[in-house]
Amino acid sequence: MRHVISLLIENEAGALSRVSGLFSARAYNIESLTVAPTEDPSMSRMTIVSVGSDDIIEQITKQLNKLIEVVKVVDISEAAHIERELMLVKVRATGKDREEMKRMSDIFRGRIIDVTESTYVIELTGNTAKLDSFIEAIDRSLILETVRTGVCGIGRGDRVLKV
Amino acid sequence: MVLTGAEIVIRCLQEEKVEYVFGYPGGSVLFIYDELFKQDKVRHVLVRHEQGAVHAADGYARSTERVGVALVTSGPGVTNAVTGIATAYMDSIPLVIISGQVPTAYIGQDAFQEVDTVGITRPCVKHNFLVKDVNDLAATIKKAFYLAKSGRPGPVLVDIPKDISATKCEYAYPKSISMRSYNPVVKGHQGQIKKAVQLLLEAKRPMIYTGGGVILSDAADKLIKLVHQLGFPVTNTLMGLGGYPATDEQFVGMLGMHGTYEANMAMQHCDVLLAVGARFDDRVIGNPEHFAEVPRKIIHIDIDPSSISKRVKVDVPIVGHVPEVLDEIARQIESVGERPDEKALKAWWKQIDEWRGKDCLKYDRKSKIIKPQYVVEKLYEVTKGEAFVCSDVGQHQMWAAQYYKFDKPRRWMNSGGLGTMGFGLPAAMGVQLAHPGSPVACVTGEGSIQMCIQELSTCKQYRLPVKIVLLNNGYLGMVRQWQQLFHGNRYAESYVDALPDFVKLAESYGHVGMRVDKPADVEGALKEAFKRKDDLVFLDFAIDPKENVYPMVQGGKGLTEMILSEEL
Numbered sequence: 115m116r117h118v119i120s121l122l123i124e125n126e127a128g129a130l131s132r133v134s135g136l137f138s139a140r141a142y143n144i145e146s147l148t149v150a151p152t153e154d155p156s157m158s159r160m161t162i163v164s165v166g167s168d169d170i171i172e173q174i175t176k177q178l179n180k181l182i183e184v185v186k187v188v189d190i191s192e193a194a195h196i197e198r199e200l201m202l203v204k205v206r207a208t209g210k211d212r213e214e215m216k217r218m219s220d221i222f223r224g225r226i227i228d229v230t231e232s233t234y235v236i237e238l239t240g241n242t243a244k245l246d247s248f249i250e251a252i253d254r255s256l257i258l259e260t261v262r263t264g265v266c267g268i269g270r271g272d273r274v275l276k277v
Numbered sequence: 278m279v280l281t282g283a284e285i286v287i288r289c290l291q292e293e294k295v296e297y298v299f300g301y302p303g304g305s306v307l308f309i310y311d312e313l314f315k316q317d318k319v320r321h322v323l324v325r326h327e328q329g330a331v332h333a334a335d336g337y338a339r340s341t342e343r344v345g346v347a348l349v350t351s352g353p354g355v356t357n358a359v360t361g362i363a364t365a366y367m368d369s370i371p372l373v374i375i376s377g378q379v380p381t382a383y384i385g386q387d388a389f390q391e392v393d394t395v396g397i398t399r400p401c402v403k404h405n406f407l408v409k410d411v412n413d414l415a416a417t418i419k420k421a422f423y424l425a426k427s428g429r430p431g432p433v434l435v436d437i438p439k440d441i442s443a444t445k446c447e448y449a450y451p452k453s454i455s456m457r458s459y460n461p462v463v464k465g466h467q468g469q470i471k472k473a474v475q476l477l478l479e480a481k482r483p484m485i486y487t488g489g490g491v492i493l494s495d496a497a498d499k500l501i502k503l504v505h506q507l508g509f510p511v512t513n514t515l516m517g518l519g520g521y522p523a524t525d526e527q528f529v530g531m532l533g534m535h536g537t538y539e540a541n542m543a544m545q546h547c548d549v550l551l552a553v554g555a556r557f558d559d560r561v562i563g564n565p566e567h568f569a570e571v572p573r574k575i576i577h578i579d580i581d582p583s584s585i586s587k588r589v590k591v592d593v594p595i596v597g598h599v600p601e602v603l604d605e606i607a608r609q610i611e612s613v614g615e616r617p618d619e620k621a622l623k624a625w626w627k628q629i630d631e632w633r634g635k636d637c638l639k640y641d642r643k644s645k646i647i648k649p650q651y652v653v654e655k656l657y658e659v660t661k662g663e664a665f666v667c668s669d670v671g672q673h674q675m676w677a678a679q680y681y682k683f684d685k686p687r688r689w690m691n692s693g694g695l696g697t698m699g700f701g702l703p704a705a706m707g708v709q710l711a712h713p714g715s716p717v718a719c720v721t722g723e724g725s726i727q728m729c730i731q732e733l734s735t736c737k738q739y740r741l742p743v744k745i746v747l748l749n750n751g752y753l754g755m756v757r758q759w760q761q762l763f764h765g766n767r768y769a770e771s772y773v774d775a776l777p778d779f780v781k782l783a784e785s786y787g788h789v790g791m792r793v794d795k796p797a798d799v800e801g802a803l804k805e806a807f808k809r810k811d812d813l814v815f816l817d818f819a820i821d822p823k824e825n826v827y828p829m830v831q832g833g834k835g836l837t838e839m840i841l842s843e844e845l
Contacts, residue, residue: 123458124458127407127409128395128396128399128407131396131399132399135399135400139400169586172586173583173587176582176583177583179582179583180581180582180583182403182404182424182456182458182459183404183458184458185457185458277457
């Protein structure tokens, strides 16, 4: 099963490597990992997407909690939550493709944020499936490069991850 | 008061009432050594290899309730220490390791004797720090000691760049420390404890299985009280020996790969299992699927939530400090006023006594060649069970665990988790320093002892009268045993040719050496050795090279699929 784990961690040098090192040392899967400081700059928030049986996910959350610098760990996919990912796609946009690309971007509620005579950079946000389907929907041969942030997530309603 | 980083390090060690620092000097720690030199409260023990420094600090910590301290230089000083740190980590031993680092401005420039210490040690420490600002130094050391001994203990490393140890700042040692990210649980969950009590009172075939957590949390007294209150059988893991008196009739011996027949059978066939400070290690329960074939209710007490339901699913998890939880269980049993099912318990004990009847630890006592089991039994008799016994890793370790009856905690020091050959002698140095005047034995093999033999020199310098009991069979015995049983008698590289003359070797270091090759001389030699209170005596016992450790559960097999000596 796919799980989205959110955690708060002291914003200190090496904190990220403690988390990534834990995953590699114990052979846990990591699909994506995002991290950035929170509104309190002394603390970072990490979102980790991992795949594993319930037993493994239980171990992952326990092992993360055991890291000295980790303040709080929550599996936000256990209940209603929102996931978002940001993708930037640079595409070839010439001739008839130029109009088509603009149309596809509009359909997926993307924004064209860089324009040259021959290229567009399209900014797209959404959950992982939406970004995947955009890639599926456009002509692959026109994609010059893509970059994705990985998933960040938050619980719905009153579920709050805070110290 | 304004002090240099090096002065702060020493002040902090004094504040923590550190008696001994085990270490080895080098470029990056010269300022710290200079400050050590100028005072006499913290005593330094100069080892001969950094691995020995950490093992010695480890032995010191295991045999006391205190934190062991080691001091090493950057680069090779640290890499040599890594084996010792990983050993302590696997067995949850509280250590603080202070390492020198190249000056801050040189970090990352491939400077002389530079390694990424924090990176290299990260997977084998409870936590580590690189001090980049001298103003953080005192608080960091305070945190290191707090982290090392609280919760599930473990080694903590503090890496100090050379310029930091020379920089001055205002010093004050923090009185207490609080960390928002670290708050170990102490009290067990009341509801869970209530469930546990219910299960224990309803049990027909109960079993208590305890590990190193009982030793580390100094819970032996509480455990004994509870076991006597309930009347249940109890077994210890290799790490848990001494947590319950081995001479007590409710003790069924060690369990696991080389555990007793009765302990392993009872472990498998019980209906309620109380696990205390133990982690269902692969060497303890064998194949987890085989273990799970027999349904039983499991109660698991541990300070570390990640140890619970890791290898074996448990029914009643209790996260908490072992002595507090045991106390609460005993109190609740008293207040409930019920007794365990006497009739069922009687039948269960009858079954266990039948298993005991196998006499699984019997060996040929009339042998003309010295049997290793006999040496350990005699060691037990001669020291009246009062010795601190350190061991290395291999067959001798298992014989020591099986035949020396540990009645008290913190008397048995061995590398159970990592299985580090070379642990025994340096650990014995730490134990001897912590307990001057007490008998300390190092039971070892000719393979293991040579992995840290240089520490004989340290023993001479500090007059440490350790008694080395070398069970010399000329083989890397445990490797040979596996090759014999599972690799068609092909003894690939397990015969140690060209062994030194250990008597002369000991003498060349200034110690006493004795070679014993007849069973009749074993007791006399041991008596003579322990009579020499001020000398290190190196006893080289020529033991039966064919002797194996039994019972044995092959790796990957079920706990009850034991090979017994009589079957061969």
